[in-house]
Amino acid sequence: MKTAQSRTLRIVNDLGLHARSAAKLAKLAGEASGGVWIMKNGNTADATSMLDILTLACPAGTEITVSIDDEADVNTLERIAALVRSGFGE
Amino acid sequence: MEDQEHQEIILTGIGGSPGICIGKAYLVDKEGVDVVKKYVIRDESRSAEVGRFKTAVKKARIALRRIIDNTPEELRQHTQILETHMLLLEDKMLYDRTIDVIEKERVNAEWALKKVVSLVKPIFENMSDDYLKQRAEDITHVSDRIMENLVGADQVDIGRIDKRVILVARDLSPAETSQIQLERIKGFVTNRGGRASHTSIIARTLEIPAVLGVGNATLKIKNDDILIVDGETGIVVVNPTEQTLLETEERREQYEIQKAQMARKSYLPARTKDGIRISVMGNIELHEEVVSVLDHGGDGIGLYRTEFQYLSRPDFPTETMLFDNYKGVIDVMGKRPVTIRTLDINGDKAVNYIRDSHELNPALGLRAIRYCLQKPDIFKTQLRAILRAAAFGKVRILIPMISGIEEVEQTIDLLDEAAQCLEQQGVAYNRDVPLGIMIEVPSAVVTADILAEKVDFFSIGTNDLIQYTLAIDRGNRHVAHLHQPLHPAILRMIKRTCDVAREKGIKTYMCGEMAGEPLFAPILLGLGVDELSMNPQAIPMVKNAIRSINTADLNDFMESVMHMTTADEVQVLLERDFGAVVSKIEPEQQEQ
Numbered sequence: 001m002k003t004a005q006s007r008t009l010r011i012v013n014d015l016g017l018h019a020r021s022a023a024k025l026a027k028l029a030g031e032a033s034g035g036v037w038i039m040k041n042g043n044t045a046d047a048t049s050m051l052d053i054l055t056l057a058c059p060a061g062t063e064i065t066v067s068i069d070d071e072a073d074v075n076t077l078e079r080i081a082a083l084v085r086s087g088f089g090e
Numbered sequence: 091m092e093d094q095e096h097q098e099i100i101l102t103g104i105g106g107s108p109g110i111c112i113g114k115a116y117l118v119d120k121e122g123v124d125v126v127k128k129y130v131i132r133d134e135s136r137s138a139e140v141g142r143f144k145t146a147v148k149k150a151r152i153a154l155r156r157i158i159d160n161t162p163e164e165l166r167q168h169t170q171i172l173e174t175h176m177l178l179l180e181d182k183m184l185y186d187r188t189i190d191v192i193e194k195e196r197v198n199a200e201w202a203l204k205k206v207v208s209l210v211k212p213i214f215e216n217m218s219d220d221y222l223k224q225r226a227e228d229i230t231h232v233s234d235r236i237m238e239n240l241v242g243a244d245q246v247d248i249g250r251i252d253k254r255v256i257l258v259a260r261d262l263s264p265a266e267t268s269q270i271q272l273e274r275i276k277g278f279v280t281n282r283g284g285r286a287s288h289t290s291i292i293a294r295t296l297e298i299p300a301v302l303g304v305g306n307a308t309l310k311i312k313n314d315d316i317l318i319v320d321g322e323t324g325i326v327v328v329n330p331t332e333q334t335l336l337e338t339e340e341r342r343e344q345y346e347i348q349k350a351q352m353a354r355k356s357y358l359p360a361r362t363k364d365g366i367r368i369s370v371m372g373n374i375e376l377h378e379e380v381v382s383v384l385d386h387g388g389d390g391i392g393l394y395r396t397e398f399q400y401l402s403r404p405d406f407p408t409e410t411m412l413f414d415n416y417k418g419v420i421d422v423m424g425k426r427p428v429t430i431r432t433l434d435i436n437g438d439k440a441v442n443y444i445r446d447s448h449e450l451n452p453a454l455g456l457r458a459i460r461y462c463l464q465k466p467d468i469f470k471t472q473l474r475a476i477l478r479a480a481a482f483g484k485v486r487i488l489i490p491m492i493s494g495i496e497e498v499e500q501t502i503d504l505l506d507e508a509a510q511c512l513e514q515q516g517v518a519y520n521r522d523v524p525l526g527i528m529i530e531v532p533s534a535v536v537t538a539d540i541l542a543e544k545v546d547f548f549s550i551g552t553n554d555l556i557q558y559t560l561a562i563d564r565g566n567r568h569v570a571h572l573h574q575p576l577h578p579a580i581l582r583m584i585k586r587t588c589d590v591a592r593e594k595g596i597k598t599y600m601c602g603e604m605a606g607e608p609l610f611a612p613i614l615l616g617l618g619v620d621e622l623s624m625n626p627q628a629i630p631m632v633k634n635a636i637r638s639i640n641t642a643d644l645n646d647f648m649e650s651v652m653h654m655t656t657a658d659e660v661q662v663l664l665e666r667d668f669g670a671v672v673s674k675i676e677p678e679q680q681e682q
Contacts, residue, residue, distance in 0.1 A: 014467070015405045018221060019174045026181075049182035051229075055213050057222055090405075 006067035013087035016059035021088040026050040028080050034070025098331050103304035105324035106290035110342040111277040111299050115315045116255035128201040139192050143199035146239035151179050178232045183210055200240050207233045258311050262289050277319040279307045279326050291375050301326050351675050352630035356387030360633035363640035370633050371623035377415050380422045382626040390426035392623020393601035397435050412475035420483035427484045430476050434458040434490040458491030463500055473508040480520035492527040492534050498544045530554035535583045542594035552602025574657040575604045588618035608635035608672045616648035635672035
């Protein structure tokens, strides 16, 4: 699977990627037409699955890379990046 | 044969909430869900099988939505968990993978779901982060819901119980307890759970008896069996004989009469016969319980456990949320003292249904003050909230699990920092708050003289002190009987703590279960405990016991007690000298 685009981001909210923030992320990723993935230390999770995101265990300060398979989803990618940078609005 | 069927059976568990009730059993069992059969699906039926799974998920989603919408305001804290469950229902890792297994392996939906859950759950169970570990329980709750719809197991809708019954269940999830029409429930019996479990808290708040941790209650008890539940002794009698029923009915009546008589005078202060005033306080867990403390005549809150706000949600509560909660309690208590114990999570305080069995030794692990000092941000948020709330009433801070002086010093530093921050921000606060420590680790007793230099009071937490001193896990049914409050070692520990405190000019309080046992009052007063704190329901009885005691008479008694070599001997002596006295209704006392 080739990566069309990716963004490297830092988790800034105190709680890290917990259930609620992961749910927000998964919901956004679900709008993409192709695959959306989150990578952390060489592990990859399906960004459309809240459970899969949680398995990466990302506390505050973690660096993650979000990537999309389909160039058409770049808008979704930007919105995910904005969500992460905003600390999930927490 | 008939006789065999109706033989009286006695089951023992942990008394979760005092009181005695007699009634019919109402089983909320998920049997049938446990036994999942595997069978192969024909090729042409695969899409129908997937459809069956999707329908089951949809039904679960609708049911959850209905529960969330119907949850009354006061139980709203549970709905956050349920919202997460809604999302999990259709999470790819469960939903898509189950469909995948049905299609690829041509197995029935139940088996596919079970297989997927058994793959996904361990991922979470093995995580080191406690919050993430607990997600494994969420997966269980969610898959149980789907499974119930698939198996079509006679789903017991606890929302529709139409008679007053004793609820018997393996365990009750927050979703289930929030559905129960609680006024219909006479008592609870569960296989799992302990005193800190959700069911136990609810039962105590409602003042209905509960026996938890019975182990096999749902196997031994059938629907409509007549049960006697004694929440004091932790005993459940199934199919009691005529004789037992009569005896229990009598005991129950006496208990109720006595309770009523004691309650009538409970608002008065408790003074010993020789005029020594002993404060009798209440322990609370939910801020709603504060009303119960006042109703039962509590002189204050001796232990406000603050874990619930942390455990009932997926993230950490904010300073404002904590402050609002603390202030709510303080406002109700007025001038009476409110002892706020800082966060004591992990170890045995973890709510039982999310208890994690993978941590080998949680009681000796990263918990309470150790956890807080490792997470200073979380700790400081709580300390700030407490200092702010302290501006509105008589607050004391109580630090759990102290094992050495460094922990006290670090806490004081953090308190100073928090106060300084509040000062700079111009927020109202009060730094002049008595700081106390829980005496529950043996090393704290041994070094009490060192610790006393830095703190304003001690509060003995007998449950943990007994566990750590005697090396007994009372949650373990095989050794629970060795959990002896009257063990000479425990009495000596309490004595040393009180002696050191007196010498250093500070007070010793007690907030463990031992404090709530009226029969123990003579010993505790004799040892020199200055204040007792207990479940609100126990306050009237303990006040009554205190009124029957003349401390001047205790010297000889204590002399004998301290020479006894076993807990049993102490118990016998205590019952002989005080058994009848402490339970007799004491006449009205004159206010002095």
